[in-house]
Every structure is written in structure tokens, then in C-alpha cells.
Amino acid sequence: MADFILNWLVVSPAFAVPFALAALGLIVAEKSGVLFLGAEGFMLVGAMTGAGALITMGGHPLLALLVAMLAAALVSLIFAFLVVVLRVDQIIAGLSMVFLCQGLTSLISTQQGWTNRPISGLDPIALWPLSELPILGRLLFHQDAVFYATIAIFVAFHWISNRSLLGLRLKAVGENPDAADAAGVSVALYRFGAVLCGAALIGLAGAYLSVGVAKIWVDGMAGGRGWIAIALVIFARWQPWRALAGAVLFGCIEALIPRIAAAGIQVPQYFMLMTPYVATLAVMIWAALLRSPRTGQPAALGTPFVREERR
Amino acid sequence: MAEPLAALDAAPPAPSRQSSRMTVEIRQTSPAGQRILIRGAGLLIGLAISVAILAWAGVGLGNLANEFIYAIFSDSRSVASVLVQMAPLLIAGLAACVAFRVRFWNIGIEGQMIFGSIAATLVAITDFGPPALRLVVMLMAAALGGMGWIFVPVALKLKLGISEVVSTLLLNYVALNFLLHLLYGSWQDPKSSFPHSEQYDAIERLSPIGWENVTLALPLALLLALILWWALNISRFGFFTRFVHANPKMAKAIGIPVLGVTCAAALLSGALAGVAGFAISAGIEYRMTQSFFFGYGFSGILIAFLARNNPIGVIVVAFFVAILFVAGQSLQVFYQIPGAIVQLIQAIVVISVAAAEFFIRHRLKWTK
Numbered sequence: 241m242a243d244f245i246l247n248w249l250v251v252s253p254a255f256a257v258p259f260a261l262a263a264l265g266l267i268v269a270e271k272s273g274v275l276f277l278g279a280e281g282f283m284l285v286g287a288m289t290g291a292g293a294l295i296t297m298g299g300h301p302l303l304a305l306l307v308a309m310l311a312a313a314l315v316s317l318i319f320a321f322l323v324v325v326l327r328v329d330q331i332i333a334g335l336s337m338v339f340l341c342q343g344l345t346s347l348i349s350t351q352q353g354w355t356n357r358p359i360s361g362l363d364p365i366a367l368w369p370l371s372e373l374p375i376l377g378r379l380l381f382h383q384d385a386v387f388y389a390t391i392a393i394f395v396a397f398h399w400i401s402n403r404s405l406l407g408l409r410l411k412a413v414g415e416n417p418d419a420a421d422a423a424g425v426s427v428a429l430y431r432f433g434a435v436l437c438g439a440a441l442i443g444l445a446g447a448y449l450s451v452g453v454a455k456i457w458v459d460g461m462a463g464g465r466g467w468i469a470i471a472l473v474i475f476a477r478w479q480p481w482r483a484l485a486g487a488v489l490f491g492c493i494e495a496l497i498p499r500i501a502a503a504g505i506q507v508p509q510y511f512m513l514m515t516p517y518v519a520t521l522a523v524m525i526w527a528a529l530l531r532s533p534r535t536g537q538p539a540a541l542g543t544p545f546v547r548e549e550r551r
Numbered sequence: 552m553a554e555p556l557a558a559l560d561a562a563p564p565a566p567s568r569q570s571s572r573m574t575v576e577i578r579q580t581s582p583a584g585q586r587i588l589i590r591g592a593g594l595l596i597g598l599a600i601s602v603a604i605l606a607w608a609g610v611g612l613g614n615l616a617n618e619f620i621y622a623i624f625s626d627s628r629s630v631a632s633v634l635v636q637m638a639p640l641l642i643a644g645l646a647a648c649v650a651f652r653v654r655f656w657n658i659g660i661e662g663q664m665i666f667g668s669i670a671a672t673l674v675a676i677t678d679f680g681p682p683a684l685r686l687v688v689m690l691m692a693a694a695l696g697g698m699g700w701i702f703v704p705v706a707l708k709l710k711l712g713i714s715e716v717v718s719t720l721l722l723n724y725v726a727l728n729f730l731l732h733l734l735y736g737s738w739q740d741p742k743s744s745f746p747h748s749e750q751y752d753a754i755e756r757l758s759p760i761g762w763e764n765v766t767l768a769l770p771l772a773l774l775l776a777l778i779l780w781w782a783l784n785i786s787r788f789g790f791f792t793r794f795v796h797a798n799p800k801m802a803k804a805i806g807i808p809v810l811g812v813t814c815a816a817a818l819l820s821g822a823l824a825g826v827a828g829f830a831i832s833a834g835i836e837y838r839m840t841q842s843f844f845f846g847y848g849f850s851g852i853l854i855a856f857l858a859r860n861n862p863i864g865v866i867v868v869a870f871f872v873a874i875l876f877v878a879g880q881s882l883q884v885f886y887q888i889p890g891a892i893v894q895l896i897q898a899i900v901v902i903s904v905a906a907a908e909f910f911i912r913h914r915l916k917w918t919k
Contacts, residue, residue, distance in 0.1 A: 277716060322902065326909040331656055331716065332856065336901045339849045343895025350889045351608055459891070464724045471717050510732035517724040521707075524718065528711035548577050 248492070248499045250378050254453050256491025257390050258283070261445035262469035263476065263483040264397060269438030270478065271401070272431045273414035273540035274323055277334025280466025281341030282312045282439045286446030288345040291457035292352060294359045301362045302385060305447045312443020313436045315341065320435040324428050327544035338466075346459045354457055361455040362386065386448050393441070397480055410434060414538035417545040427545045442466070464517060471520045475527040477536025486523070493519050576914045586911050593907025597900035604895070610886050618885075619878045629877070631763030635835060637873035638768035642827035643847045644854030644865040644872075645772075645779050646697075650820035651860050652783060652792040653813045654799070659704065659719030660824045661848035662726035663697035667825025668832045669730065670696030672748050672839040675755040676738070682754050689755065690829055697825020698818050700726060705817045709810060715817075723848070734841050748839040757834040768834030773866065775823065780862040792816060824851075846876075846894060853897045857904065872897070 262279055269276040290308035294301060319337050322328040349355045362384040370381040401407035412420040413430040421427050449465070450457045468490060476482035497512050605615060623629045643660055650657035657663075670692035674680065680688040704722065707713040734746040741749060757767040783789035791812045794802035803809045831843045850872055858864030879893035 318902070322906055326906050327912075328902075328905045328909070332901065332905055335658065335716075335849075335852065336898045336905070339894050340898035340902065343891040343893075343898060346889045346891030347604070347608060347895060350887075459889075464721065467717055467720050471721070474714065474717070508732060508736075510728040510735070514725045514728045517721045520721055521718060524713050525707065525711065528707075528713050546577070548575060 244499065244503060246375065246378075248495055251499075252488070252492045252495040253379070253383055253387055254491075255494040256488045257387055257452070258445040258448050258465055259469055259472060259487035259490045260390055260394070260484050261386075261448065262442045262466060263472045263487055264394065264480055265438040265441030265443075265445065266469055266473045267438075267476075267478050267480055267483060268397070268441060269434050270473065270541055271410050271414045271538055272434035273417060273538050273543065273545070274320075274431050274435055275330040275334060275542040276435070276438060277331060277470065278316075278319055278337035278341070278439075278466075279442050279469050280462050280464065281338035282316060282442040283446030283449070283462040283466045284341050284345045284460065285315050286312045286443030287450040287461055288349050288354065288446075288457055289443075290447030291357070291359055291450040292349065292354045294451060295354055295357055296352075301360065301451050304451055305386065305444060308447030308451075309440040309443045312446070313440040315344075316435050316439030319439070320432045323544065324431045324435070327546065330542050330544070342460060349457060349459070356456060356458060358456050359451065362452045384452060386444070386452055394480055394484055401480075411538075414540055417540050418550050421545070421547060421550060427547075431545070442469075445469075468516060468520045471524050474535075474537075475523050477527075477532070478538065479536060489523075490516060490519065571917050574916050574918050576916055578912055578914050581911045589907050589910045590904055593904040594900060596907070597896075597903030600899050600903065601896040604899075605882075605888070605892070608886075608888055608892070610882060610888065614886070618881055619874065622881065623874060623877060628763055631765050633870070633873045633877050634765050634769055636876045637869050638766075638772040638834060639827045639830045639847060640850055640854065640872050640876070641772040641866060641869035642775060642823055642830055643851030644858065644869050645775055645862060646820045646823035646827060647851035647855035648858065648860045648862060648865055649779060649783065649816050649823065651855050652789075653795045653816040655705075655708070655813060655817040655820065656716045657701065657704075657719055657817065657820045657824075658716055658848065658852070659701060659722050659726075660820075660827070660851045661844045662719070662723040663700045663821045663824035664828030664831070664844040664847060665723075665726040665730050666696040666700040667693035667828035668696075668839050668843065669733065670825065671829045671832055672738070672751075675751050675833075676748065678752075685754050686757065686833070689833060690826065693825040693829030694822040695825070697828065698822040701817060701821025701824070705814055705821075708817075709814060730839075731841060734839070738839075740838070746841055751833060751837045755833060756837050757830070766834045768830040771826075771834075772830065772869075775826070776862045776866050779823075783860075783862060788812065788815065827851075846890075849894060850876075850897060853901050856901055 262283060265282075266276050266279055286308040289311035290304045293304040293307040297303070297307075315337075318340075319333060322333045323330050364382050364384050365388070367381040367388075371377045373381065401410065409420065409425045410430055412423070413425060413427050413434075417427045420430075445465075446462060449461060454461065472483055472486040472490065476486050494516055497515065500507060500512060501509065602612065602615060606612065610618070623633060643664070646660050646663070647657060671689040674685070674689045674692045678685075700722065701719070704713075704715045704718040707718050708715045731746075734748065738748050739745070740747055757771070759766050760770065783792060791802070791807050794805070794807050795809055795812050799809050827847060828844060832839050836843055854865055854868045854872055858868045875893055875896060879888075879890060882888040882892060883890050
């Protein structure tokens with residue numbers, strides 16, 4: 241039993257990282273007041289370009305991750321242009337982006353022959369001497385570069401959003417764009433920047449799925465993780481540390497599914513595969529039942545900023 | 552006396568008026584002709600981008616004209632295959648349409664289709680009810696199945712304020728896994744042991760109407776469109792939905808049963824989606840397969856969006872989307888273009904039309 245739990249916990253971080261990065265990307269974008277439903281699509285873009293970059297260019301996997309982030313940010317320019325400049329309904333634009341990315345990644349990867357091609361992935365880096373610690377060493381200090389980067393990104397975001405002018409202005413744009421505009425903050429610029437950075441993080445989350453975990457690209461491999469991340473952000477009330485806790489929880493749940501099958505416990509396979517989605521719903525219901533007076537949702541979330549209608 | 556003048560001279564110069572800039576004005580109204588023109592332009596731009604992408608993927612302009620126009624309208628069999636494809640698309644479009652009329656974002660059409668088909672197949676497998684009424688019972692079961700599956704998100708939204716966008720979507724994955732559980736388990740075809748249900752008996756199929764392979768699914772879909780047109784445009788319920796669509800708070804204030812109207816429209820949407828699943832299983836494939844629902848969720852949303860939530864418009868748009876589906880299948884066979892191209896083209900069209908609507912609501916002006 242102890243072995244089972246240890247083996248389970250050791251693989252959990254690899255499952256938690258995509259949720260954590262995607263949720264943080266969503267928080268970055270939505271802090272600016274842009275409702276970002278396209279996460280699933282941008283994860284696919286990241287996953288496909290990550291695998292594609294590794295197949296075509298070779299080189300270090302970290303380079304492929306960087307390419308994937310750039311690609312997701314590039315595609316998110318379309319979304320940002322639609323919702324910030326053209327003021328398209330953010331639900332329609334977000335949903336369309338998901339299906340655009342699904343179609344685009346499937347088409348490009350088939351045309352280029354990237355689908356189902358095994359790739360060399362990321363190797364774990366042992367942080368000696370911490371990696372020699374019992375249990376904790378294997379759990380926290382024998383992971384790949386993205387795992388360490390995720391923690392660094394969370395710390396950096398925490399500092400930026402609470403301690404820097406940039407972070408405060410971002411919050412202002414999401415909470416009260418009228419006031420921010422009157423104070424001389426460019427709402428459009430901040431929203432563009434937030435969407436781009438958010439999409440890049442979500443792209444990294446997707447690329448980690450293909451380059452870091454699966455070491456292969458298959459169509460639609462994000463498998464709803466983008467939607468789960470959206471639910472996580474609502475549950476986390478747009479607070480990064482709560483989102484990280486939620487991501488760890490979901491990472492553990494997802495890591496448990498193959499473990500249970502491998503341990504020979506008889507549970508209907510497809511009911512096991514439902515658990516992440518059912519757990520997500522359960523978490524959303526729980527968060528709603530708490531009925532906290534502060535949902536943490538940026539006040540201007542989902543409403544386009546129209547200076548001509550400013551009060 | 553000279554001193555104030557000197558102060559004026561020292562003042563910074565007035566801003567230069569030479570540089571012109573573009574300003575955005577909000578239009579109060581937009582004439583109908585202009586609206587049609589702008590949306591049409593958006594549609595054309597979207598289609599042009601799609602053609603360019605297809606050309607990149609290796610399908611030239613001549614081949615495209617062949618696949619989309621000649622191959623489809625040259626013989627009655629191809630026209631019939633478009634009409635066959637149109638029936639479930641039309642019903643899925645209606646499902647999206649009625650939900651969007653009360654601003655309920657039903658993204659779970661595919662999940663509701665799955666449960667509609669599961670319920671209908673359950674009736675077919677167990678031979679429930681008198682044979683003469685079997686199809687009617689299957690239809691009712693499908694509607695109830697779809698309605699049951701949307702009930703959870705409706706309750707969560709209305710009672711707890713949980714976003715239906717996320718909950719309906721997550722339930723799609725749950726429904727898909729339940730479908731696979733059945734098809735790889737107890738409902739596997741005993742004859743071929745393939746992962747699909749056993750074939751429906753003859754009385755469990757929507758019968759052909761006597762022209763090519765078009766079945767009763769199409770008249771059923773058209774009838775539903777007419778009923779929904781009446782419900783949304785003539786009936787009191789439809790009148791209420793307009794208020795809820797325009798402004799739920801105001802609607803509540805003037806005494807419209809917002810909760811009831813929203814609930815009824817959302818449940819109706821689920822029921823229609825369930826019937827769309829039934830239309831595929833009983834009208835096209837004559838069994839429940841493992842991917843019969845694929846792509847209908849987004850297509851339903853697209854159809855309702857382009858038809859501006861008007862059931863009669865849904866009929867027209869569903870016909871064109873059906874052409875896209877059929878042409879997509881032949882592109883897959885003859886040019887090895889993945890089926891996802893259908894989804895891609897639909898997304899591009901939605902995006903370009905939605906983007907064009909900017910010019911309906913705004914006016915650009917050069918200010919000197």
C-alpha cells in the first residue's frame with residue numbers, strides 16, 4: 241500500500257503541472273476582464289506545435305516548449321483582436337477559438353505527418369543534494385525543468401500582481417476599466433497583453449502534455465483539460481495559490497486512474513475515465529454551495545470596454 | 552500692457568490640427584439592407600479564407616468547385632445525401648436556437664444527443680411498447696433522455712449560479728464515456744461484436760419517404776422547425792423569451808416568469824438535442840455507433856448563430872452546413888483532408904461574421 245501511494249504521488253506532479261499552468265494562464269487573461277473560454281484550443285495549439293517543433297527542428301525540448309508558447313500567443317492575437325478591438329461577444333469568440341484550434345491542429349498535424357510520431361521528451365533533473373531526501377526528494381526534487389519553472393512562474397506572478405504597478409493596473413482594467421481608462425491606463429493594451437501572456441502559459445501547459453508527459457501528439461489530446469482549468473479558476477476565485485492547490489488535487493485524481501487499473505482493482509474503465517469531469521463538477525458545486533460573498537471574479541469579466549460609452 | 556502678451560507668446564503652441572485620426576462611433580440604428588450587406592461580406596471573407604486554407608492543403612479551386620457544386624448537384628443521389636445529412640443538423644440547430652433565445656449557452660448538445668440516442672436504443676433493444684407505436688415511444692424516450700441530461704446544468708445554473716458553459720461541456724465527456732461503456736460492454740453488437748449497438752428492427756427505423764434514401768427524419772425536422780417558429784414567434788412563451796433575451800432583470804421587474812421561461816427553453820433545447828440523436832440513429836445509421844454525434848454540437852451553435860436564432864433561418868443554414876458536411880466527407884476520401892476541416896471552416900465563418908458585426912454596431916470616421 242505504501243508503495244502504491246508513493247508511486248502514485250511521484251507521478252502526480254506531471255499531471256498537475258498542465259492544470260496549474262493553464263489555470264494561471266486563465267487567471268492572467270481574465271484579471272484583465274476578458275472572459276477566456278478558448279483554453280482547450282490554445283492547449284491543443286501548444287501541444288501540437290511543441291511536438292511539431294521537436295520533430296522538424298530537433299534540438300532541446302525546452303526550445304520546442306518556447307516555440308509552442310509563441311505559437312499559442314500568436315493564435316491568441318486573433319482572439320484578442322476580436323474581443324478587444326472588434327468587441328465581439330466573448331463567449332462566441334472563445335468557443336469559436338476552441339473549434340478553430342481543434343480544426344487547425346488536426347489539419348496541420350495530418351498534413352505534416354506529426355500525428356502519432358513518438359518524440360524525445362523532457363528528462364528529469366535531480367536537484368542534488370535535495371533529491372537524496374527520503375520521499376520528498378523523489379517527489380519534489382527529481383522532476384523536469386517545467387515543474388521547477390511552474391513554481392517560479394507562480395512566485396513571479398504573485399509578486400507582479402500584488403507588488404508591481406503592472407499588476408495593479410491589470411487588476412484595475414479588469415475591475416473597473418472606465419476608471420482605469422480615466423487614470424490614463426490603456427485598457428486595450430493591457431487586455432491585449434494579458435490575453436497574449438495567458439495564451440502563452442496555456443500553450444506551455446499544452447506543450448507539456450505532448451513534449452513532457454505523453455511524448456507523442458494525437459488529435460484532441462488536451463481531452464477537456466482546458467475546460468477543467470476554467471472550472472478550477474472559478475473554484476479558486478481567481479487566486480493563483482488556490483488554483484495551484486486545485487491543480488494538485490486534479491493532478492492526483494488523474495494520476496490515480498492508470499494506477500488503479502495497474503493495481504488490478506476491478507472498476508469499470510469508462511467510469512474511471514469520467515472521474516476528472518465529475519470531480520470538476522463536484523468542485524464547482526462545492527464552491528457554489530460555500531456561497532462566499534466574494535467570488536473573486538473580476539467585475540468587468542466578459543464585458544467589452546467601449547470608451548464611447550464610458551461614464 | 553506688453554507683459555501679458557509676452558506670457559501668451561511663451562505658452563505652448565496649440566496642438567497641431569494637421570494629423571487626422573480614426574474615431575469609432577456607435578450607431579444607434581442600422582438599416583436592414585446595410586446589415587445584410589455587412590454580414591454577407593463577413594461570410595464571403597470567411598469563405599475566402601477557407602478556400603485559401605484548402606488550397607494550401609492541396610485542394611485547388613477547380614477541385615473545390617467540383618466537390619462542392621458539381622458533385623453535389625449533378626445527380627439526385629448526392630442531393631439526397633445532403634438532405635439526409637441536413638435533418639439532424641437542422642434539429643441540433645433548433646436545439647441551440649431555443650437555448651440561446653434565453654441566453655442559456657447550451658454547449659452540451661452532443662452529450663444530450665448521446666443520451667437521446669441511448670434512451671431510444673434502450674427502447675429498441677428491449678422491444679418496449681406495442682410495435683405500432685415503437686417509433687413514437689423511441690422519439691419520446693429520446694426527447695426525455697436529452698432533457699434529463701440537460702436537467703443537471705439547468706438546475707445548477709438556476710439554483711447555484713454555476714456557469715452552464717462549463718457544466719454542459721463537462722457533461723459531454725461524461726456522456727461520451729458512458730456511451731463507450733455501453734458499446735464496449737453490454738450493448739455490443741452480438742452479431743459482429745463491433746462496438747456499436749445491434750441493428751434496429753425495420754419497425755424501429757424512420758421509414759424512407761420514397762425518394763432516394765431520404766427518410767422521415769427530414770419531414771420530422773422541418774415539422775419541428777415550424778413548431779418552434781410558432782413557439783418562438785407567435786406564442787406567449789416566445790414573447791416572454793424576447794424579454795428574457797433582452798434584459799432578464801427588466802423582464803423580472805415587469806412580472807415575466809424569468810425562471811420558468813429560462814428553465815422551459817433550456818429543457819426544450821435538451822429534448823430537441825435528444826431528438827437529433829434519435830434522428831441519426833433511427834434515420835441514418837439504424838443503430839447507435841460510437842461517434843454518431845461528433846461535430847453536431849458546434850454545428851448547432853453555428854447554425855443558430857448564423858440564422859440569428861430564427862427557426863426558419865435555421866432550415867436554410869442547416870442546408871448549407873449539410874453541403875459542407877457531405878463535401879467534407881468526400882474531401883476526406885479523395886484528398887486525405889482530415890474531417891476536422893469541416894469544423895475549421897465553420898469556426899472561420901463564425902469568426903468572420905461575428906467580426907463583421909462590428910461594422911453594424913459601429914461607424915468608423917476619419918477626424919481631421
